Amino acid sequence: MNTTEPLLRIEDLVVTYRASGRRAGNRVLDGISLQIGAGECVGLVGESGSGKSTLGRAVLGLAPVTAGSISFDGRRIDALGRRGRRALAADIQVVFQDPYTSLNPSMSVGDILAEPIRAAGLKRVHAASRVRELLEQVDLPADAESRFPRQFSGGQRQRIAIARALALEPRLIICDEPLSALDLSTQARVMDLLIGIQERTGVSYLFISHDLQVVREMCHRVAVMFRGRLVETGEADQVTASPEHPYTRQLMLAAPVADPVVQAERRRERSRLAQTVNPAA
Numbered sequence: 001m002n003t004t005e006p007l008l009r010i011e012d013l014v015v016t017y018r019a020s021g022r023r024a025g026n027r028v029l030d031g032i033s034l035q036i037g038a039g040e041c042v043g044l045v046g047e048s049g050s051g052k053s054t055l056g057r058a059v060l061g062l063a064p065v066t067a068g069s070i071s072f073d074g075r076r077i078d079a080l081g082r083r084g085r086r087a088l089a090a091d092i093q094v095v096f097q098d099p100y101t102s103l104n105p106s107m108s109v110g111d112i113l114a115e116p117i118r119a120a121g122l123k124r125v126h127a128a129s130r131v132r133e134l135l136e137q138v139d140l141p142a143d144a145e146s147r148f149p150r151q152f153s154g155g156q157r158q159r160i161a162i163a164r165a166l167a168l169e170p171r172l173i174i175c176d177e178p179l180s181a182l183d184l185s186t187q188a189r190v191m192d193l194l195i196g197i198q199e200r201t202g203v204s205y206l207f208i209s210h211d212l213q214v215v216r217e218m219c220h221r222v223a224v225m226f227r228g229r230l231v232e233t234g235e236a237d238q239v240t241a242s243p244e245h246p247y248t249r250q251l252m253l254a255a256p257v258a259d260p261v262v263q264a265e266r267r268r269e270r271s272r273l274a275q276t277v278n279p280a281a
């Protein structure tokens with residue numbers, strides 16, 4: 001690992017979608033600069049359509065970068081070919097919002113988890129023991145392996161999606177609203193799982209969310225996006241407690257963040273509720 005570089009460095013990034021027949025494209029990201037260190041969770045907040053998912057997609061090589069650069073561990077990744085991208089898939093993974101559409105319904109959980117492992121060239125027996133490890137890591141029972149996604153709740157499906165993302169021990173996971181489709185008590189448990197995984201493995205998260213409360217609890221730093229630009233970046237507590245940019249203040253007014261002490265209490269209460277109401281979620 002390169003110790004002087006952040007794990008991910010985005011510089012002056014521009015993403016423009018070109019509509020067919022039109023010369024001028026739709027500039028969705030405009031001059032984005034952002035860094036993520038190893039083991040760091042950086043939240044990305046902003047209103048719907050501001051470009052959050054597009055930034056995640058650009059890191060994954062799925063959005064048209066028209067200027068600027070993205071480097072991972074000191075190496076440019078914004079113009080990789082298919083083979084380079086495939087190799088990078090071991091290092092950069094994604095968890096999407098909707099656990100109902102992100103898992104192949106016709107595959108067993110065991111096959112869903114084994115797929116990336118076998119694709120990386122591991123033998124069947126090794127893949128099988130890795131699948132068991134992964135299920136344990138996300139607190140799912142070993143017999144989940146032979147079942148299908150439809151047999152699980154939303155929270156459990158998101159655990160499966162997280163396990164799949166962890167399969168090749170990535171160093172960065174793009175979390176694109178991973179809690180938004182879950183009810184409140186399940187959110188708290190999946191958030192605790194993500195925090196625990198980060199503490200154990202040192203993986204970094206780009207955590208896309210519209211929920212400032214969740215971001216404050218999850219993230220070390222926050223970047224605020226407004227119409228394709230980052231208007232404010234800073235420590236999560238700082239940005240959520242005393243935002244500098246008028247847009248961030250507006251966001252805060254729309255979703256006020258509680259006093260940290262009250263918030264910690266509320267979080268404990270949510271976890272406790274989750275345990276009693278829905279122990280298997």
Ligand SMILES: Nc1ncnc2c1ncn2[C@@H]1O[C@H](COP(=O)(O)OP(=O)(O)OP(=O)(O)O)[C@@H](O)[C@H]1O
Binds near residue numbers: 017026046047
């Ligand atoms: N494939 C595409 N082609 C053209 N325009 C796109 C494409 N994908 C996204 N956009 C446009 O890019 C802008 C930003 O979308 P994006 O999904 O990144 O926003 P977002 O902040 O993640 O929103 P949300 O919170 O609703 O998910 C929107 O105006 C959207 O219409």
